[in-house]
Amino acid sequence: xxxxxxxxxxxxxxxxxxxxxxxxxxxxxxxxxxxxxxxxxxxxxxxxxxxxxxxxxxxxxxxxxxxxxxxxxxxxxxxxxxxxxxxxxxxxxxxxxxxxxxxxxxxxxxxxxxxxxxxxxxxxxxxxxxxxxxxxxxxxxxxxxxx
Numbered sequence: 001x002x003x004x005x006x007x008x009x010x011x012x013x014x015x016x017x018x019x020x021x022x023x024x025x026x027x028x029x030x031x032x033x034x035x036x037x038x039x040x041x042x043x044x045x046x047x048x049x050x051x052x053x054x055x056x057x058x059x060x061x062x063x064x065x066x067x068x069x070x071x072x073x074x075x076x077x078x079x080x081x082x083x084x085x086x087x088x089x090x091x092x093x094x095x096x097x098x099x100x101x102x103x104x105x106x107x108x109x110x111x112x113x114x115x116x117x118x119x120x121x122x123x124x125x126x127x128x129x130x131x132x133x134x135x136x137x138x139x140x141x142x143x144x145x146x147x
Contacts, residue, residue: 036138037131044131060138068145 039060046053097116104115124130 036135040131040135040138043134044127056134060141064141064145073146 043056046056101115104113107113124133
């Protein structure tokens with residue numbers, strides 16, 4: 001009879017009971033995912049422009065900043081050439097957003113030309129939608145740091 005202390009093969013050490021690496025990784029990811037969803041759900045309850053809303057934004061920003069500072073990612077080499085078409089599309093979109101906000105600030109009329117924040121506030125007023133938006137913001141920030 002073979003016991004746990006005696007090796008089954010002469011050249012191998014005795015087998016130890018361990019969880020497979022895949023299941024521990026999956027459990028850790030599930031735990032982190034549950035923590036992020038819970039954090040986003042509580043972040044969705046905050047009122048805009050309050051101290052609690054400020055802390056909800058600063059805490060993950062500080063954590064991700066410390067992770068990025070402590071473990072800087074490897075640099076991605078620059079491309080050989082710049083995709084002029086793709087860059088132009090991004091520049092047009094950014095210029096349109098800046099123009100929209102600048103003209104809304106200049107006109108001071110929220111009925112005729114509302115700023116984008118006034119257009120998005122009714123959508124983000126619903127708690128589950130705001131929680132999903134916060135979760136997307138957290139995951140986008142992590143994606144930027146991880147890259």
